Amino acid sequence: MATFNETANVYFGDQALREAMPMMKKLGTKALIVTGQHVAASSMMEDLKNLLCEFGFGYFVYDEIAGEPTVDMIEKGIKEYNDGGCDFCIGIGGGSPMDSAKAISFFVKNAGLIVSYNGTKLTGSRTGVVCIPTTAGTGSETTKFVVITDTESGVKMLLKGDVLIPDIAVINPSYTKGAPKSITAATGMDALTHAVEAYTSKKAMPLTDPLAIDAVKKIMKYLPEAYENPYDYEARSAMAVAAFEAGVCINNSSVTLVHGMSRPIGAMFHVSHGLSNAMLLKDCLSFALDGAFERFADLGRAVGVAKESDSDVAIAEKFISAIQELCAIIEIPTLREYGIDSGTFLELRDKMAFDALVSGSPANTRKPVTIEDMKKIYKRVIEE
Ligand SMILES: [Zn+2]
Incomplete structure (x- = not known):
């Protein structure tokens, strides 16, 4: 129920x-x-x-x-x-x-x-x-x-x-209005992660789906504007609505792999919550994609990256590319660019993967996720 x-x-x-x-x-x-x-x-x-x-x-x-x-x-x-x-x-x-x-x-x-x-x-x-x-x-x-x-x-x-x-x-x-660019980027990406994860979660529900789609559309459109023009009321207003909608979504449909793997990075390396989500987003979603092609394709269609002749798989992949482009526009650094030492990160990845699993969030992903899967993703992300 x-x-x-x-x-x-x-x-x-x-x-x-x-x-x-x-x-x-x-x-x-x-x-x-x-x-x-x-x-x-x-x-x-x-x-x-x-x-x-x-x-x-x-x-x-x-x-x-x-x-x-x-x-x-x-x-x-x-x-x-x-x-x-x-x-x-x-x-x-x-x-x-x-x-x-x-x-x-x-x-x-x-x-x-x-x-x-x-x-x-x-x-x-x-x-x-x-x-x-x-x-x-x-x-x-x-x-x-x-x-x-x-x-x-x-x-x-x-x-x-x-x-x-x-x-x-x-x-x-x-x-x-006027929040620093780095805060606008990190918090906006947290909201985007909420909406995407809730929509592609095992617990997604008809009452949250329209909110998730609307939040994703608003964030993909307005986050770059809020980032470039911190006093743009239209962009800030759309982002405030989207963040609330995305909050309602996770409240009822939960987060999945990204949040599960993000919290240990925050705890170990003091990376802010939204930023560690953004750093993981592409690799975690790429992993989750084949468990939910249809759902990711819905999001791709909603943000306008799909051609009519595209398959669900192609649209889902284009959606992930669009997220990567957004990360580039709002200058999301990689873990190494942020200054995290890859040796230390790899030493801690067993603990991080364990803590991620225990949090329960990865289990909401629409495919099985093992500790080994998460260790591989952590390795991929620190090598970027
Ligand atoms: Zn979050």
């Missing part, structure tokens, strides 16, 4: 934050604002603080989410929440602050070590949580997933459970 879930209250557009305030009243009276230092010093944060005051909320700012969240960052956030007398959370920023807010909202209500929840389905209660994305990428504002790195074991833990789906998403595309 397949169920379909997404964030229940989604506010979109330039006035989204103001419009969300009455609904936020239902969550609590004092917010822990979870963010990073860059957003903490931005005009977006000023907007948020001003509106919270205008609507009679108290708040406390926890701005120590530096990069992708670790167990330590979440534990500190739980302490700040309790010390500050907060009763709900607001995550504002990219995927990391949003994931952190979701995790804090859960762990303030649930005892036990964070690592003990790895691999389990999170259930139970949490405090209210609002997500405000300032990048177009992870879709965390609508997903049941949180990724937290356990620095002790070097594992990026994927925590999941419907309880982690935020109560409110506030999407104002203007908040993504």
Whole structure:
């Protein structure tokens, strides 16, 4: 049986934050604002603080989410929440602050070590949580997933459970304007990976298929524009919609091989999530292709790379070429160009392949994936 879930209250557009305030009243009276230092010093944060005051909320700012969240960052956030007398959370920023807010909202209500929840389905209660994305990428504002790195074991833990789906998403595309090119590229490729993986996943479903196709079309068209012209509202708006759609897709249809293999690279070599996905995309999709020619061909037709006389196989291959071209336009580096030492990478590939398999994501690919297959793909990618 397949169920379909997404964030229940989604506010979109330039006035989204103001419009969300009455609904936020239902969550609590004092917010822990979870963010990073860059957003903490931005005009977006000023907007948020001003509106919270205008609507009679108290708040406390926890701005120590530096990069992708670790167990330590979440534990500190739980302490700040309790010390500050907060009763709900607001995550504002990219995927990391949003994931952190979701995790804090859960762990303030649930005892036990964070690592003990790895691999389990999170259930139970949490405090209210609002997500405000300032990048177009992870879709965390609508997903049941949180990724937290356990620095002790070097594992990026994927925590999941419907309880982690935020109560409110506030999407104002203007908040993504002016993001640096490298962030636009990496987060945009994360969203593309979500849409492609969900559409070609074993768990793909009729309710997510149209969203996945629309997201892929929008990203292939608008990511280069958002990359070249960071203040182009049309491009930023299309990317914000696509990232949300792609988030809904993975929430219900899951990711597959790329995400499975990407998390260990992030944990071992500190490559950002979207970038490690982008670096793996061509080789993982090429591997997955013969399990789902028809599905990949659908995507190729949607983005306009197909001729009428082409076979599904030919269109699927053209789709992968189009993704490669996109990666070139937005200057995605190879692992070696990024500065990763191939000797160290190859030494760690057994552990990475094992961690990828254990995450469960590769098993959603529409063909069997073994540890040996993943070791071969890691080798191919580091040799490029
Ligand atoms: Zn992702």
